[in-house]
Amino acid sequence: MPAPALRDLVAPGRTALVLQEVQRGVMGSESVLPQLADAARASGATANIARLATAARAASVPVIHCTAETLRGAGGAAFGANHNARLFGGVAAAGAPKSTSSAPIPEVGPEPGDLILPRYHGLSPLTGTQLDSVLRNEGITTIVVVGVSLNVAIPNLVFDAVNRAYQVVVVRDAVAGVPETYGPQILDNTLALVSTLATTDALVAAWADRA
Numbered sequence: 001m002p003a004p005a006l007r008d009l010v011a012p013g014r015t016a017l018v019l020q021e022v023q024r025g026v027m028g029s030e031s032v033l034p035q036l037a038d039a040a041r042a043s044g045a046t047a048n049i050a051r052l053a054t055a056a057r058a059a060s061v062p063v064i065h066c067t068a069e070t071l072r073g074a075g076g077a078a079f080g081a082n083h084n085a086r087l088f089g090g091v092a093a094a095g096a097p098k099s100t101s102s103a104p105i106p107e108v109g110p111e112p113g114d115l116i117l118p119r120y121h122g123l124s125p126l127t128g129t130q131l132d133s134v135l136r137n138e139g140i141t142t143i144v145v146v147g148v149s150l151n152v153a154i155p156n157l158v159f160d161a162v163n164r165a166y167q168v169v170v171v172r173d174a175v176a177g178v179p180e181t182y183g184p185q186i187l188d189n190t191l192a193l194v195s196t197l198a199t200t201d202a203l204v205a206a207w208a209d210r211a
Contacts, residue, residue, distance in 0.1 A: 006198055007206040009142055009167060016064055016140045017056040020125070020147030020157055022049055022108055023067045025101025027148060032101075036149055040176035043183075048174040048200040049146045050107040057111060059207035062138065065110055066125035066147075066157075069102040069118040123153050126160035135166070142167040144203065145195075150177030150186050158195050168195035171203060 024030045031037035040046045119128035143166050161168045177183045
């Protein structure tokens with residue numbers, strides 16, 4: 001069965017733009033992963049995500065900020081966080097996040113009408129938040145994925161979405177990973193098998209036709 005044209009696949013009314021960890025503590029000035037934040041800026045991913053958010057809003061496509069946060073228990077200690085992977089240990093070793101670390105980076109808002117869904121555990125907003133239920137209640141069938149990282153969270157989100165029967169579009173110049181050479185490999189050899197790869201220019205043009 002041939003894939004639908006991009007313009008039809010991302011039509012407003014059935015599409016949402018999902019920003020994965022496009023937040024100050026990951027991609028911004030407070031990043032606990034500065035190498036990743038630098039890679040996103042140097043590649044143009046940060047600027048492209050901002051362009052896509054603007055284009056989505058103009059076309060009435062929901063913009064959903066999926067952030068990673070830490071619950072705080074007694075005395076301010078982290079509560080309920082994962083400890084079962086090296087990644088979680090590395091983030092914990094970076095120290096307690098600032099109070100603003102979970103906020104979206106200034107380039108992407110949030111703007112009125114955007115939705116922020118914090119995740120307190122795990123690696124994917126489709127298992128760690130109400131994202132799936134919110135999307136289904138709005139009749140969303142296509143998720144446009146941007147953000148970080150191509151190493152872990154983006155593939156996890158894509159697989160979770162495909163397993164839940166969503167169409168997935170990954171914007172290849174609006175995602176990032178480290179090292180720089182790794183991103184194209186996972187895009188072309190893994191994510192291309194389960195999602196539609198597109199560019200920022202193509203998405204902006206498709207939504208401009210609908211705005």
